[in-house]
Amino acid sequence: MPLRSDWSQRSCSMARGLDILGDPWSILVLREVFFGNGRFDAMKDRLEVADSVLTKRLAGLVEAGLLEKKAYDDGGRIRQEYVLTTKGEDALPVLNAVTIWAEKHLPAPSDQAHLHVIHTGCGKPTTSADTCTECGERLTAANTSWHSRARSEHPIPLSTASGKETAA
Helix, strand or coil: CCCCCCCCCCCCHHHHHHHHHCCHHHHHHHHHHHCCCCEHHHHHHHHCCCHHHHHHHHHHHHHCCCEEEEEEECCCCEEEEEEECHHHHCCHHHHHHHHHHHHHHCCCCCHHHCEEEEECCCCEECCCCCECCCCCCECCHHHEEEEECCCCCCCEECECCCCCECCC
């Protein structure tokens, strides 16, 4: 039995978008891949999620064309990691918007629990999901970092559709 209705054919574009991006686990999986954390075990550890949940969300994001699998050698075994596609990279403003909204309206349980969107071009935090509020440049994965003190003292450059991290 499906967990929810299929909204992929709805006449409302917001409903169609939510069909893919409306699941919290899917958004958190995308967050991990943007952070450059595309290997199953690393995602599972960071998200503290069951194998079956992560497997289902990864399969759905691959099927929807937001992620693709890329082979890597872990020292004797060929395994798969997940990288963004162009379609997946285009979801960045959605993740930025959720983050910025939460920072503005929801209390953080600790100083480590903040996530800030940083435009690497000017080095300033932004309060807009798609444009730097400091310099006006359009935000992309190639020119955006996220700063999470739970992960690092410094902003972390985001992964791009090529699967390579950009330089800050």
